[in-house]
Every structure is written in C-alpha cells, then in structure tokens.
Amino acid sequence: MSSSPRPPTGPLLQVDGLCRRFEGPQGRAVLADLDLSLAAGEYVAIMGPSGSGKSTLLNVLGGLLRPDAGVVRLEGTDLATLPDAALTRLRRRRIGFVFQAFHLLPHLSAAHNIALPLQLDGVPRPQALQRAAQLLEQVGLGGRRDALPGELSGGEVQRVAVARALAHRPALVLADEPTGNLDHGIGLRVLALLREQLGEAGGSGLLVTHSLEAARTADRILMLRDGRLWPWDGEGG
Ligand SMILES: Nc1ncnc2c1ncn2[C@@H]1O[C@H](COP(=O)(O)OP(=O)(O)OP(=O)(O)O)[C@@H](O)[C@H]1O
Numbered sequence: 001m002s003s004s005p006r007p008p009t010g011p012l013l014q015v016d017g018l019c020r021r022f023e024g025p026q027g028r029a030v031l032a033d034l035d036l037s038l039a040a041g042e043y044v045a046i047m048g049p050s051g052s053g054k055s056t057l058l059n060v061l062g063g064l065l066r067p068d069a070g071v072v073r074l075e076g077t078d079l080a081t082l083p084d085a086a087l088t089r090l091r092r093r094r095i096g097f098v099f100q101a102f103h104l105l106p107h108l109s110a111a112h113n114i115a116l117p118l119q120l121d122g123v124p125r126p127q128a129l130q131r132a133a134q135l136l137e138q139v140g141l142g143g144r145r146d147a148l149p150g151e152l153s154g155g156e157v158q159r160v161a162v163a164r165a166l167a168h169r170p171a172l173v174l175a176d177e178p179t180g181n182l183d184h185g186i187g188l189r190v191l192a193l194l195r196e197q198l199g200e201a202g203g204s205g206l207l208v209t210h211s212l213e214a215a216r217t218a219d220r221i222l223m224l225r226d227g228r229l230w231p232w233d234g235e236g237g
Pocket residue numbers: 022023024030048049050051052053054055056057
C-alpha cells in the first residue's frame with residue numbers, strides 16, 4: 001500500500017521551522033518556528049490551551065493546510081513538493097485522521113463509513129466491507145455494522161471514527177481530541193484501542209488531548225505553547 005517507501009533510517013515524521021499565521025483583525029502566528037520529530041512506531045501526546053494551535057498543527061501535518069514556512073517530511077517526502085492530487089493520495093494511503101468532530105457521513109452505516117475511504121482508494125467494495133467488519137469486531141461493535149451514526153451512542157461513534165482512521169493501516173494516525181466528549185472510562189478504552197491497533201500495524205500516532213490522564217497513555221507528552229512544542233515539565237495540564 002506504500003506510495004512512498006520509507007528510507008531505512010530517519011524519523012517517520014520530521015518537522016522543521018513550521019510557521020502558520022491566520023490573517024484578519026486578530027491575525028497572528030499560531031505556529032512559530034515549530035520543530036517535531038516522530039520515530040516510526042512512536043505514540044506522542046500533544047497538550048496545550050484551547051486556541052494554542054493543536055488542530056492547526058494536525059491539519060498542517062496531515063496536509064490539509066499548507067504552512068507559511070517550514071518543512072514537513074513524512075517518510076522522507078517533503079509535503080510541500082507534492083501537488084494537491086499527490087498530497088490527497090498520500091493522505092488517503094499513509095495518514096489516518098480522527099477529527100475533533102468526527103465527520104461520519106450520517107446516511108451511511110457504520111460499516112460503509114469505514115469502507116468508503118478504502119473504496120475511494122480503489123479497494124473493491126466487498127474487500128472494503130470485509131475490512132470494515134473486521135475493524136468493527138475489534139472495536140467491540142461487531143453487532144452494529146448496519147447502524148447509522150445517529151443510532152449510535154457518543155462512545156460508539158468515536159469507536160467507528162477510530163476504526164475508520166485505521167482501516168488502511170496508516171503509517172501515521174493524527175487524532176484530535178478523540179475522547180473529548182466521552183465519559184472517562186469509555187474515553188480511556190477508546191484510547192487503549194487506538195494504541196493497540198496502532199501497535200499491531202506498527203504505525204505512529206499523534207494524540208491531541210486536554211486530559212493529562214489520556215496523555216499519559218502516550219510514549220511522551222509535548223506541550224504546544226507560543227507556537228512551539230515543549231517537553232512536558234510535569235506541571236498541570
Ligand atoms: N481558519 C481560520 N481562520 C482564522 N483563524 C483561525 C482559523 N483556524 C484557527 N484559527 C485560530 O488559530 C488559533 C488556533 O486554533 P486551533 O483550532 O488550532 O486551536 P486548538 O489548540 O486546536 O484549540 P482547541 O483546544 O480549542 O481545539 C485560534 O486562535 C483560532 O481562532
């Protein structure tokens with residue numbers, strides 16, 4: 001499935017001098033000379049105050065938003081060198097997004113929501129649905145294949161979103177507050193699941209969260225502050 005084989009050495013994700021500003025009356029630099037290096041298989045949590053730029057960062061890393069300056073390399077490929085179509089392809093094949101708002105399609109069943117991105121990438125429908133069924137089983141929703149998102153609880157929707165992000169066995173999963181609206185126990189279960197599935201596929205993950213307890217499930221914790229990432233100093237959340 002790899003569109004750009006990873007060089008034998010070097011990090012999975014290498015970010016140097018990233019800058020991104022938003023124009024407008026309150027326009028300001030949200031990301032300012034930000035660096036980040038993520039090893040293959042590594043799972044890192046990012047915390048930081050509301051408005052500090054966490055979602056902006058994930059959008060830039062996932063190629064949904066172009067930076068003003070700086071370099072993002074995924075598996076050695078500089079995202080800025082890719083035309084839009086190639087960037088879309090790379091995102092579809094190598095990256096899995098769990099969005100802050102889950103973006104499940106309301107008129108598609110849980111299984112079809114998971115299968116759709118695979119089908120868009122050319123996987124035949126029966127195989128895509130088979131993979132969806134397997135993932136739903138793994139996230140404990142084997143019996144809810146045909147349910148529409150509106151018929152699922154918040155935690156179940158979240159699990160479907162996690163399954164969808166993992167369907168194509170991405171090299172990198174970007175998860176933006178995947179447990180934001182969940183009660184505590186279910187939230188931690190969703191995170192354990194994400195981690196377990198990532199581990200099985202050998203993928204790396206970036207988890208944005210406001211919860212220190214959630215962040216502690218990661219290999220290391222970084223804080224986004226003043227446009228840059230800092231090692232978490234053990235203080236507060
Ligand atoms: N499209 C946009 N146009 C203008 N400003 C934006 C845009 N997107 C984000 N911003 C601003 O950039 C800053 C960072 O936003 P971002 O969504 O990345 O924060 P966040 O850390 O994810 O916050 P939260 O924890 O609340 O989700 C905010 O001040 C926001 O208002």
